[in-house]
Amino acid sequence: MAGVVQYTEFGGPEVLEFVEVATPEPGDGEVLLEVRAAGVNPIDAKLRAGLRASTPITTPRRVGSDASGVVAAVGPGVEGWAVGDEVIASGVRGAYATHAIVAASGLTRKPTAISWAQAAALGVPAGTAYQSLKSLGVGQGTTLLVHAASGAVGQAAVQFARAWGATVIGTAGPANQDRLRQLGAIPVEYGPGLAERVRAIAPQGVDRVLDAAGTDEAIAASLELVADPQQVGTIVRGADAPGWGIRAWSGGSATPLTAEEKAWRHEAVGVAAELAARGAFDIEIARSLPLEQAAEAHRLLAGGKVRGKIVLLP
CATH class of the missing domain: 3.90.180.10 (Medium-chain alcohol dehydrogenases, catalytic domain)
Structure with a gap:
């Protein structure tokens, strides 16, 4: 049985x-x-x-x-x-x-x-983070903003992006700021004035945004910080994404993942597992x-x- x-x-x-x-x-x-x-x-x-x-x-x-x-x-x-x-x-x-x-x-x-x-x-968090960052083209020299960076998907995204040579800014509450520092991200508190705080950290600008929070504040700050809405991706507000012109994977999105994106999600599990086995992914x-x-x-x-x-x- x-x-x-x-x-x-x-x-x-x-x-x-x-x-x-x-x-x-x-x-x-x-x-x-x-x-x-x-x-x-x-x-x-x-x-x-x-x-x-x-x-x-x-x-x-x-x-x-x-x-x-x-x-x-x-x-x-x-x-x-x-x-x-x-x-x-x-x-x-x-x-x-x-x-x-x-x-x-x-x-x-x-x-x-x-x-x-x-x-x-590992499965859903690592797969979602890895595929989202691949779809956004995050890599060496990229400045990435991750909303809800202390969550399971957010933590995975921070670690993949850092491993690929990106600078990562992550939003989180006061209690989780140290956790983001441990993972190699620059923490910033969410709340009123978020866009201004991010600009103070990255005066050169933000290249890509991954939204794992789904709040109106996160979306509004993201659109204020990047020139092209297509450089913003959400995994939470998929149903609303077309209205903002941003990209979405899951999160209620009516657009299915491509074959390549599905392959990335599967690939992510093995990549994260091997990194974790070497002590390079927490x-x-x-x-x-x-x-x-x-x-x-x-x-x-x-x-x-x-x-x-x-x-x-x-």
Whole structure:
């Protein structure tokens, strides 16, 4: 038997329930993953609450897309993976589980130097940050502004950009300024006068902006600081992006990712994992909770006071 977290109606964290089901079997091109840790992402909660478009619920719906674990069985047509391999899994159909089915194309080898929790924390944040910066053309000599830089995506973006030779300015509250300094960013507090504070730090100007905050203030400051709105990208306000002329990836955007952008998101996991194994990429774990406490994990996420990743441990 396998344990899974699921819900049968949209609603608050209380709709999540832990149940036992038959252990699934992998199909063509799939593996069965024995989950060691599952990453909790904001999109999980938005889907659970019905805040993101999805099909009507007709059967129990499982939660989560990021996990780490051990390959327990291999389906037909799978090459390059074997039972016992330690992996990072992205695009999981229900990562909040003791066992889950994963497409072999969504697997990345887990370095032994990083923990199961760290590995499970990489998928969505690292993939989103890496792809967004690649799409914006961030590189050597670029001055990048990251809104909500102390969040999971923001921290990943800061570290990728710094590794590529960019100067990074990151917005955060007073309690998270030191964290941004640790990661190599120049911190700036959000709030009234944000654009002026950024100009004081970078009088030469800002080349690119990644918005992971989604506030009107962040968007307004971004448009004030760059000459071309196409140099601003959001991962939160995708539905509104066309009205501002800025770019968007996910966040409710009606524009799907390109094949290249999807490839970058997958590539990011291995890049971040190898950097982390060498001590060059820090993965901050805020809380680790038992799988059965998925509802509490979502309550903590909604509280907005947790910095870093929350992970669930079967």
